[in-house]
Amino acid sequence: MSANELRDKTPDQLREQLTELKKEQFNLRFQQATGQLENPARMRDARREAARVLTVLNEKAAAAAE
Template identity: 40%
Template sequence: MQASDIRELSQGDVQVRIAELEEELFRLKFRSATETLESPLRLRLVRKDIARLNTVLREKQLAAPKQGSGASPSRSKGPAKRASR
């Protein structure tokens, strides 16, 4: 699954797809422990798809507040204070 295809999906669809792939990954790992897989490469592909989906989901979560309101600027904190000894 390409990242550009994932970006077209809604957040809910991305979360559903992540759940489906995590279940598939679980089944593949279980089968690989008990028997030889037809395509061991599928494990790697599913893991990478999950990572790709999580990355796009995080991008969407970070972009959502910026689109909402620009009225409250974020305060940047100064350097941390040292504890006295």
Template identity: 50%
Template sequence: MKANEIKEMTADELNTKLAELKEELFNLRFQHAVNQLENPKRLQAVKKDIARVKTFIRKHESEAQ
């Protein structure tokens, strides 16, 4: 995901996206454990996307206060 896409999301959309990314990360880790992961770089990309989403969630929270 691009940062521009994340900036345009609302807080509810960000929370939904965070849940989706965490589920995807879980599935990727499971695939990695059973040696069925085709693209190991995807693990790293999902972790970075989670960090980006969490950053913008925190930014929305601080702006609300």
């Protein structure tokens, strides 16, 4: 999901998506530890998506503080 699409969401929706991404990261780490991870690149993608969500959340918080 692109940052522009994320900017259209509300902060509550972003927090919910961040929670889902953190759960996915945990599951991917667990799969890697047990040798069941099929797509190692997905770990990188999930981490970057979470960073995008956090960036947009911080942008919205900064805009609200002004």
